[in-house]
Amino acid sequence: MSGGGCESALRESGTRAQVGSLGLLVIVALGINLRPMLTSIGPLLSEIRQATGLGFQGASMLTVLPVLCMGLFALALPWLGPRLGEGRGMVCGLLAIAVACLWRLLLDSGLALVASAVLAGTGVAIIQALVPGVIKRWFPQRVPAAMGLYSASLMAGGGSAAVLAPVVAEHFGRWQSGLGIWLLPALFGLLLWGLVRPREPAAGIQAQAGGHFFASRRAWLLAIYFGLINGGYTSMVAWLPVYYRQLDWSAEASGQLIGLMTIFQVLAALSMPILSRRSADRRPWLCLSLLVQLGGFAGLLLAPLHLPGLWVALIGYGLGACFALSLTLTLDHLPDPGAAGRLAAFVQGIGFIITGIIPYVTGWLRDVTGSFQTSWLLLAVSIVLMLGVTLRFAPHGYARAMQRPVAE
Structure with missing residues (x-):
C-alpha cells in the first residue's frame, strides 16, 4: 500500500474510533431526551387537571399532539431536511425541548401546557427523524448495536421520567417542577452535540437531501409494520394502569407496572442486537419478539391477576426488541446512509401516526364493551398478522423491493 493510502486508512480508522467512543455518548444523550415530555405527564395528571381545569379530552392532547408531530415532521423531512440541515436540526430540536x-x-394554564406539548413534540420529531440516518453513517458496521443502544436510552429516559416526575414535584411542592426538570438533560444534550460529536465533512452531513418514499410499496409496508408491532406501547402506557385499577389495584401498584415494562424494554433493546448481530436476516428475531409480546397479551386476556408481572415483562421485552429491530430492518433496506435515513423517517412518520391512533381504538373498544379484554384481543390479533408480514422481509429481496424510483 502507498504512503498516501496508509495515511488515508489511518485517518479513517481514527475517525471510526472517535465515532465509536464519542458518537455513542451523543446518541445516548439524544435518546434520553425523546420521551420524558410524554411520560412525565401521567403520574401527575390528577394534579395537572385539578390546577388547570383540563378535562380528559384536553389532557389526552398532551400525548396525542406530540405523537402526531413526530409523524408529520418525519414525513416532511425530505423537504425540510435539506433546508434545515442536520447540525441545525439537532440544535433546534434540543432547544425546542x-x-x-x-x-x-x-x-399555570391548560392551554399553555398543551402548547408546550406541541413545542416539545416538534423538537422530539426533528431529532427522532434524523437519528437513524446519523447511526447508519457513523456506525455502518454496527447498526444493530448502535440502534439498540439508542432505543434503550430512549426507553430509559421515558421510564425514568415516569418514576422521578412525582418525586421531583413532591420535593419542590409544585407539579410544574416534575415536568420542567427535564430541561437539564436537554441542555446536557445540547452541550454534547455542540462540543464532542464526531466532526464530519459537509458532504456527509447533507445526506438527508433527496426524494420521498410515498410511491414505494415496500416503504408503506415497513411503515405499517413499524406502527402495528409497536402499537402496544401507547396502549399500555394509556390503559394498563387503568385496567389494573379496575381490578382493585392501588394507583401506586398499577403505575409500577409501567416501570416494570420499561425495564424489560431497555433490556430487550440492549440484548436483542447482541443476540442477532451475526445474522443479516432479522426475521427470526422479529418473530421471536412478536411471540414474546403475544405471550404477554395472552396472559392479560386469560389470567390477568395471576403473574401480572410476568405478562407485563413479556410485553415490555417484546416491544423493546421490536422497536430496535424494526428500525434496523428499515435501515438494512438501503446501503446509502442518506437514503436509509429518509426511508427511516418515512417509516417513523406513518408508523407514529398509527401508534397514536391505536390507543383511541383500544379505548373506544373499552367504552363499547365495558372491558379491556377486547382491546387486548385486538392487539394480540394484530401481532399474529404481523408475524405473517415478517416473513416477507428476506434480505435477498431488499434491493428488488426498493427498485422503484423515488419521487422527487
Whole structure:
C-alpha cells in the first residue's frame, strides 16, 4: 500500500474510533431526551387537571399532539431536511425541548401546557427523524448495536421520567417542577452535540437531501409494520394502569407496572442486537419478539391477576426488541446512509401516526364493551398478522423491493 493510502486508512480508522467512543455518548444523550415530555405527564395528571381545569379530552392532547408531530415532521423531512440541515436540526430540536420544559416550570394554564406539548413534540420529531440516518453513517458496521443502544436510552429516559416526575414535584411542592426538570438533560444534550460529536465533512452531513418514499410499496409496508408491532406501547402506557385499577389495584401498584415494562424494554433493546448481530436476516428475531409480546397479551386476556408481572415483562421485552429491530430492518433496506435515513423517517412518520391512533381504538373498544379484554384481543390479533408480514422481509429481496424510483 502507498504512503498516501496508509495515511488515508489511518485517518479513517481514527475517525471510526472517535465515532465509536464519542458518537455513542451523543446518541445516548439524544435518546434520553425523546420521551420524558410524554411520560412525565401521567403520574401527575390528577394534579395537572385539578390546577388547570383540563378535562380528559384536553389532557389526552398532551400525548396525542406530540405523537402526531413526530409523524408529520418525519414525513416532511425530505423537504425540510435539506433546508434545515442536520447540525441545525439537532440544535433546534434540543432547544425546542429545553424551551418547552422551561415554559412548563412557569406555566399555570391548560392551554399553555398543551402548547408546550406541541413545542416539545416538534423538537422530539426533528431529532427522532434524523437519528437513524446519523447511526447508519457513523456506525455502518454496527447498526444493530448502535440502534439498540439508542432505543434503550430512549426507553430509559421515558421510564425514568415516569418514576422521578412525582418525586421531583413532591420535593419542590409544585407539579410544574416534575415536568420542567427535564430541561437539564436537554441542555446536557445540547452541550454534547455542540462540543464532542464526531466532526464530519459537509458532504456527509447533507445526506438527508433527496426524494420521498410515498410511491414505494415496500416503504408503506415497513411503515405499517413499524406502527402495528409497536402499537402496544401507547396502549399500555394509556390503559394498563387503568385496567389494573379496575381490578382493585392501588394507583401506586398499577403505575409500577409501567416501570416494570420499561425495564424489560431497555433490556430487550440492549440484548436483542447482541443476540442477532451475526445474522443479516432479522426475521427470526422479529418473530421471536412478536411471540414474546403475544405471550404477554395472552396472559392479560386469560389470567390477568395471576403473574401480572410476568405478562407485563413479556410485553415490555417484546416491544423493546421490536422497536430496535424494526428500525434496523428499515435501515438494512438501503446501503446509502442518506437514503436509509429518509426511508427511516418515512417509516417513523406513518408508523407514529398509527401508534397514536391505536390507543383511541383500544379505548373506544373499552367504552363499547365495558372491558379491556377486547382491546387486548385486538392487539394480540394484530401481532399474529404481523408475524405473517415478517416473513416477507428476506434480505435477498431488499434491493428488488426498493427498485422503484423515488419521487422527487
